[in-house]
Amino acid sequence: MRYALPFTLLSFALVLSGQAFAADIDWSKVDAALGKTASVQGEIRRYGIPRSDLQVIVDGVTIKPALALGGWLAFEPMADGALVMGDLVLTEPEIEPVMMKLLENGIDVTALHNHLLRAIPPTYYMHVHGHGDPVAMAAAIRSALAESRTPFGPPAAPATQATQIELETGALDSAIGMKGKINGGVYQFSVPRKDPVTEDGMPIPPAMGTGTVINFQPTGGGKAAITGDFVITAGEVEPLIRTLRENGIEVTAIHSHMLNEQPRLFFVHFWANNDAPKLAKGLQAALEKIAVARS
Template sequence: MRSMFLISVLALVLAATHALAAEIDWITVDTSLGKTATVQGEVHRYGIPRSDLQVTLDGVTIKPALALGGWVAFEPTPDGAMIMGDLVLTENEINPVMTKLMERGIEITALHNHLIRATPATFFMHVRGHGEPVKMATAIRAALAETKTPFETPAAAPPQNATIELDTGKLDKLIGTKGKMNGGVYQFSVPRRDPVTENGMQVPPPMGTATAINFQPTGDGKAAIAGDFVVTAEEVNPMIRALRENGIEVAAIHSHMLEENPRLFFVHFWANDDAVKLAKGLRAALDKTAIAKS
C-alpha cells in the first residue's frame, strides 16, 4: 500500500510540473535571453557558444562545440523554474559577470578551467538559480552583456545528416550510443544509470549530469577530443587510470554543483590522436562508471 501511495504522489507531482511547464511563457524567456531553446522533455536548454573566441591548444583551433559551448537550462518547478548553466569566460570577464549574477540572485556553484595550455585561457563559471524564469533569463543576459558573447542570429546549422571526416559508425559502436553533429563536432551524451537530485529535485541529463564526449576532426583519421566524465568519488581513480593508460590527458577534476545526491565529480579530458584509438580509450573509461544502458 505504501509503495502505491508513493507512486500516486510522484504521478501527481509530475503532472503538476508538466502543467506548470505549459504555463511558462517560453517565448518571453527566449526573447529575454536572446536565444532559442532546445527542448528535451520538460527542460529548455539554451546554447551560448563563445564563437567570438579564437582558442588554440596544441596547434588545434578549438571549435565552440568542442570545448567552448556555454549553456543554461531551465527545468520547471512547482513555483517557477530551476536553472543550471555553464558560462565560458575570459579572465577579465570573470569578476564583472560574477558581480552582475549575484546582484540579480543567480548563485555561483563553481569556477575553473576545462582545458590546460589553451591560448587564450578560458574559464567556466557554473551557475544555478530558482525562481521566475523570465527574471532569471534577464539576469543571465545582463551578466553576459559584460562579455563579448555573441547573441546575433547564428548562421544556419548544417543538416543533421551532414558528413564529417570521421568513421562515425565505428565511434557510435565503441562509445555505445548514437552521436550527433554540432558545428563540425561529433558529440556524445552518456547519462548515468541512477538519477541525480539537488534540493529534492531530479536533475535530468540535459541539466548537465551526463558524460559529454566530443570529437573534432584534425585530419588523417585523427580527432581532438574534449568533454567531461560525470562520476562518483569511488569511480574517479579507476576512470582516470583508464584514460591515462590510453593516452588521454586529464585536464581537470572538480565539482559543478553544491548539493547534489549522489556527490558527483567532473573529470575533463583532452587528446589529439587517431579517433578510433581514442574512442576505445574512452570506452574503457566509461566501463569504470555506472552509465545507463543504451
C-alpha cells in the first residue's frame, strides 16, 4: 500500500532537496557563462549588466548607469535547478533580435516598457524569467544579449567605492526614513515591502526585484534627478500616483514585471529634477501610502 506524505513533511523534504541542489551548483560556471561576477545576498546571486556604453540624456541631464541604465539578473536556487529573473536595458533596434533569441532558447519575456520619458536616445526595459539549469540559462541570456551592444568584457578590477557625494545625504536619510548608499555616483535606497512576495509558492525576496528602488543623482546646487520604481499592489496605485503628482514628481510608467506573483504587483516609475531634500520629502509621503517594511 502507498501512503502520501503529510504536506508539512513534503514541504520539509522539498526545502532540504532545494538546499542540497543549491550546494551542488557551481556558480563559477554561471559566472563564466555570463562573463560577470555575482554579488551574493543570502542565497541570491545577482549580476549587474549596466549599459555603460550608452549616453542617455533626459531634460538636459546625462543619466549615470546606476540611476536608470542598470540592467541585472538574479538567480535563486530551487529544488530542481534555479529561478532567474532580471531586467535588460535595450535600445529600440535591439528589442526584436534580443527577444527572439531569448524565446528561441527557452527564456520567457514577461514585460517590455519604458522607465523614462523624453530620453535621447529612448531606452526600453525587457524583463526575463526562466526556470532550469542555471548555467544553461546564463548562456542563453548571454547569447541573446550578443544581439545588442550591451558591453561584456573581462571583469573589471574592483573600483574604490566613493564615500562622498554632492548631496545632503543626512537630510535624504531622514526624509526617506532609512540610510541610503552611494553607488556609481548615485545615492540609492532599497525599501522592501512589508509582506512577503511569492511566485508559485516560492518566496521572491527584494534582491529578485520586489523592493522599491529610489535613486538620487546630483545635478548641482543641491538639486538631484530622481528615478526608480515603487513596488505596489493594485489598491495602492491611485493613492501613490496622486501623492507623487501633488509633490511635483512625474509618473513615467505603470506596469507589471512578473506574471504569477502573489500578491499581484505593479511597478510605478517616476522622474523629477529639483531640490533633493524637497523631493525626498515627497517620496516619503508616497511611501506612506504603501505597505513597506520599517526597521
